Amino acid sequence: MLLLTCPYCGxxxxxxxxxxxxxxxxxxxxxxxxxxxxxxxxxMRRNPKGVHFERWRHxxxxxxxxxxxxxxMTLEVFGTYSGQTFEPPKTLVNKIKKKRPNWEGFxx
Amino acid sequence: MKRYSAFAIAREAFRxxxxxxxxxxxxxxxxxxDVIIVGAGGHGLATAFYLGKNFGITNVAIIEKGWLGxxxxxxxxxxxRSNYLQDPSAAIYEKAxxxxxxxxxxxxxxxxxxxRGVMMLAQTEAEIRGYQRTAHANNLQGVTTEYxxxxxxxxxxxxxxxxxxxxPVLGALWQPRGGTARHDAVAWGYARxxxxxGMDIIQQCEVTGIDQSRGKVTGVQTTKGAIKxxxxxxxVAGNSxxxxxMGGFRLPVESISLQALVSEPIKPxxxxxxxxxxxxxxxxxSDKGEMVIGGGTDGYNNFxxxxxxxxxxxxxxxxxxTFPIVSRLKMLRHWGxxxxxxxxxxxxxSKTPLGNCFINCGWGTGGFKAIPxxxxxxxxxxxxxxPRELASAFGLERYxxxxxxxxxxxAGVAH
Numbered sequence: 001m002l003l004l005t006c007p008y009c010g011x012x013x014x015x016x017x018x019x020x021x022x023x024x025x026x027x028x029x030x031x032x033x034x035x036x037x038x039x040x041x042x043x044m045r046r047n048p049k050g051v052h053f054e055r056w057r058h059x060x061x062x063x064x065x066x067x068x069x070x071x072x073m074t075l076e077v078f079g080t081y082s083g084q085t086f087e088p089p090k091t092l093v094n095k096i097k098k099k100r101p102n103w104e105g106f107x108x
Numbered sequence: 109m110k111r112y113s114a115f116a117i118a119r120e121a122f123r124x125x126x127x128x129x130x131x132x133x134x135x136x137x138x139x140x141x142d143v144i145i146v147g148a149g150g151h152g153l154a155t156a157f158y159l160g161k162n163f164g165i166t167n168v169a170i171i172e173k174g175w176l177g178x179x180x181x182x183x184x185x186x187x188x189r190s191n192y193l194q195d196p197s198a199a200i201y202e203k204a205x206x207x208x209x210x211x212x213x214x215x216x217x218x219x220x221x222x223x224r225g226v227m228m229l230a231q232t233e234a235e236i237r238g239y240q241r242t243a244h245a246n247n248l249q250g251v252t253t254e255y256x257x258x259x260x261x262x263x264x265x266x267x268x269x270x271x272x273x274x275x276p277v278l279g280a281l282w283q284p285r286g287g288t289a290r291h292d293a294v295a296w297g298y299a300r301x302x303x304x305x306g307m308d309i310i311q312q313c314e315v316t317g318i319d320q321s322r323g324k325v326t327g328v329q330t331t332k333g334a335i336k337x338x339x340x341x342x343x344v345a346g347n348s349x350x351x352x353x354m355g356g357f358r359l360p361v362e363s364i365s366l367q368a369l370v371s372e373p374i375k376p377x378x379x380x381x382x383x384x385x386x387x388x389x390x391x392x393x394s395d396k397g398e399m400v401i402g403g404g405t406d407g408y409n410n411f412x413x414x415x416x417x418x419x420x421x422x423x424x425x426x427x428x429x430t431f432p433i434v435s436r437l438k439m440l441r442h443w444g445x446x447x448x449x450x451x452x453x454x455x456x457x458s459k460t461p462l463g464n465c466f467i468n469c470g471w472g473t474g475g476f477k478a479i480p481x482x483x484x485x486x487x488x489x490x491x492x493x494x495p496r497e498l499a500s501a502f503g504l505e506r507y508x509x510x511x512x513x514x515x516x517x518x519a520g521v522a523h
């Protein structure tokens with residue numbers, strides 16, 4: 001079972017307290033976007049074996065959305081951070097790079 | 109290849125079973141093939157088989173990083189049905205189901221297809237309407253299903269509890285010619301037939317790169333060296349993202365763990381397959397007597413092949429509600445498979461942006477039932493370079509065109 005620390009209320013939340021929200025930092029294209037951009041926003045997803053950035057909601061806690069960085073192979077959680085950001089914090093990216101030297105880095 | 113038959117068994121009995129040959133060869137890769145198929149699971153082997161059988165293309169290699177049939181082909185709950193709502197889905201799954209009927213004869217390999225009937229329980233008003241609609245759609249599509257009453261459900265499956273604590277059984281969608289088959293035997297049977305046609309099944313060989321020139325595939329890099337090919341078919345389920353990245357294109361696919369479990373073997377008590385989608389549990393009894401149980405998918409991407417514990421608890425809770433007699437059964441084994449889920453929960457059988465490279469993926473939680481139909485349609489696509497009728501609706505372009513085959517509404521779970 002996954003354990004994620006909610007960055008807002010500081011609670012170590014079980015997976016059952018949380019709602020998964022899928023890939024994080026997606027660019028939201030709307031009216032007037034090209035077919036390609038709209039398809040990318042709606043359907044195309046990064047599906048890495050390794051480091052993945054996701055959105056989660058502390059559904060049975062404070063109710064807030066936040067971000068998490070997690071390994072899809074080992075389920076290791078690298079860290080969680082605020083929902084109000086377009087990219088992961090530098091400190092977290094550096095921490096992951098130290099643990100996973102072959103990781104390509106955060107790609108928007 | 110020596111044919112399997114009653115005479116063969118008698119002949120071998122006289123010489124202490126020393127004359128059986130290996131079911132398939134394990135050759136080293138040649139330097140070049142007409143077609144390379146990545147992934148020796150059910151879908152990959154079926155594609156190879158129908159390439160040979162229907163199109164006479166036999167200079168084919170099937171490359172597998174593990175062992176054949178060791179992925180989701182060996183990890184599913186072996187259910188075969190074709191009671192889908194949308195026309196393209198019903199067509200391909202019914203093609204598959206009908207091919208299962210004669211598969212043992214076609215392959216000269218006993219796949220133990222057992223058309224024992226598949227029942228999907230209606231436990232809410234919405235489900236009643238949904239399944240009645242599906243039954244009408246199936247009648248128009250030529251798929252034999254009917255909507256049955258709770259009394260008939262009880263008659264077909266006496267161990268069921270109709271007045272469940274949360275959701276009573278209000279009716280069911282019944283497909284009498286659905287059922288189960290021996291999942292490993294499907295892979296083994298196709299592998300034996302492919303090997304007999306002269307195809308090379310190369311196990312323990314991982315594809316590490318895709319060679320291309322002027323927008324077309326020229327070969328693959330593998331852990332056993334470079335192999336040239338004229339056409340490439342990628343049929344790797346949960347690993348599709350990796351292969352697509354090597355090919356330089358994107359997919360609308362996410363990989364997630366789906367669980368299943370089996371109980372200790374007990375005496376025969378249930379001769380149909382039952383799916384309860386509202387409480388989310390499904391169960392059938394194998395020929396060995398084990399109760400085979402399908403669990404839930406995780407809510408987040410992962411490649412762990414085990415899955416979250418709480419999904420297991422939900423599944424078992426649903427089953428105890430539906431079949432109270434299983435409450436004290438011990439569970440023997442539990443495992444997960446990495447499934448590839450698409451945006452509309454329907455598969456992709458498609459050309460790719462890379463020339464002469466084709467992909468078959470996205471079967472999600474329900475690929476086993478589709479193996480022969482999927483192989484048939486994929487072989488047509490690979491041989492012609494263009495999809496024929498079965499595969500035409502399953503192209504990658506449908507996501508951009510908004511032309512979805514939306515089975516997710518009807519079957520977001522157990523699909």
